[in-house]
Amino acid sequence: MRETFAEYARTGDIALRDQLVMAHMGLAAYLARRFANRGQPLDDLIQVASLGLLKAVERFDPSLGIEFSTYATTTIVGELKRHLRDKGWAVRAPRRMQELYLTLSQVVDTLGQELGRSPNIAELAAEVQASEEDVLEALEAGQAYRFASLDAPRSDTDTPEPLGDRLGQEDVDLARAEERATLLPLLEQLPTRQRQVVQLRFFEGLTQSEIARRLGISQMQVSRLLTRSVAQLRSFAKQPKQPKKS
Amino acid sequence: MPEFLRLARVTAAGLAGRLGFNYDEVEDLRLAIDELCFGLTGPTGRLGTVELRYGLSDEGLVVEGKGHFDDDLAPAVLSQLSTVILDALVDEHHLGTGPLGPEFRLVKRHQDGSARAGG
Numbered sequence: 001m002r003e004t005f006a007e008y009a010r011t012g013d014i015a016l017r018d019q020l021v022m023a024h025m026g027l028a029a030y031l032a033r034r035f036a037n038r039g040q041p042l043d044d045l046i047q048v049a050s051l052g053l054l055k056a057v058e059r060f061d062p063s064l065g066i067e068f069s070t071y072a073t074t075t076i077v078g079e080l081k082r083h084l085r086d087k088g089w090a091v092r093a094p095r096r097m098q099e100l101y102l103t104l105s106q107v108v109d110t111l112g113q114e115l116g117r118s119p120n121i122a123e124l125a126a127e128v129q130a131s132e133e134d135v136l137e138a139l140e141a142g143q144a145y146r147f148a149s150l151d152a153p154r155s156d157t158d159t160p161e162p163l164g165d166r167l168g169q170e171d172v173d174l175a176r177a178e179e180r181a182t183l184l185p186l187l188e189q190l191p192t193r194q195r196q197v198v199q200l201r202f203f204e205g206l207t208q209s210e211i212a213r214r215l216g217i218s219q220m221q222v223s224r225l226l227t228r229s230v231a232q233l234r235s236f237a238k239q240p241k242q243p244k245k246s
Numbered sequence: 247m248p249e250f251l252r253l254a255r256v257t258a259a260g261l262a263g264r265l266g267f268n269y270d271e272v273e274d275l276r277l278a279i280d281e282l283c284f285g286l287t288g289p290t291g292r293l294g295t296v297e298l299r300y301g302l303s304d305e306g307l308v309v310e311g312k313g314h315f316d317d318d319l320a321p322a323v324l325s326q327l328s329t330v331i332l333d334a335l336v337d338e339h340h341l342g343t344g345p346l347g348p349e350f351r352l353v354k355r356h357q358d359g360s361a362r363a364g365g
Binding site for chain 2: 108112117118119120121122124132133135136137139140183186201202203205207208209219223226227230233234237
């Protein structure tokens with residue numbers, strides 16, 4: 001492999017470059033998986049990691065005597081961090097808050113599992129070693145975080161099963177609820193997955209953490225889906241009915 | 247309005263955190279504040295001010311809002327959608343028209359029913 005790098009450095013042959021990239025795709029996929037479960041689809045992360053790998057191959061100087069994997073890891077991780085910081089936010093939030101939110105998005109679930117209940121703000125702050133004010137600000141800023149596509153493969157596993165397939169079928173019992181019947185025209189305008197989260201929270205009375213467990217998504221995702229759904233329902237309520245989206 | 251709503255949510259979340267509310271309850275409060283503030287201003291917004299008062303009591307966190315608006319619209323009434331949402335989010339809620347304009351009140355208690363702060 002070292003000879004191939006040396007030859008590519010000398011000739012700039014694209015075929016050699018592609019050969020080197022393909023030979024290290026496993027490293028890119030491995031690093032992408034380490035950044036999964038932060039609200040971004042694994043496919044996107046692998047794509048970003050592959051771009052980092054390509055840059056690493058093009059810039060690597062074999063004469064420096066360091067291992068390519070060491071050099072490439074730094075480049076790929078840098079690309080992944082930039083992607084998560086910049087591309088995932090619909091509204092620009094301070095970087096410190098973005099990073100804290102991404103940390104919290106994991107801690108809320110893991111700490112909730114450890115405690116067997118939803119953690120309080122003081123417990124979250126202690127876990128991430130931040131002030132309670134910073135935690136609250138990060139949670140508020142998190143509402144600007146983009147929604148992971150529910151049609152994309154789950155980001156925390158290698159399985160290609162879309163999240164939407166894990167959400168189960170519509171509960172027929174709900175159709176009997178009087179409120180739901182009245183509000184059905186509004187609810188029908190929501191994408192299927194959002195409608196299900198709304199039903200579970202507002203009609204079945206499940207908490208956000210219970211919904212997260214049932215649907216196999218993070219609690220932060222449930223929070224963002226609910227916030228967006230309520231805003232959309234408000235907007236539907238004051239507009240003529242739109243064509244069904246999902 | 248959205249930026250002021252953000253402040254209203256952060257204030258409520260901060261107080262709820264001090265009361266020991268868990269993450270689920272804090273998230274519920276944030277949504278409820280949004281819903282009731284929209285109930286005050288209506289879907290299209292109104293010129294004027296919204297006054298919010300936060301209270302910590304034996305019953306939990308109490309938030310009261312009053313709207314002082316330049317116009318004189320129909321009495322504030324919760325839509326059925328808002329009622330369903332608020333029923334699921336908070337323990338008590340009310341939106342109506344007081345002597346000076348539209349006003350609301352919400353109460354959020356701990357999920358275990360206990361009150362952990364007074365005053």
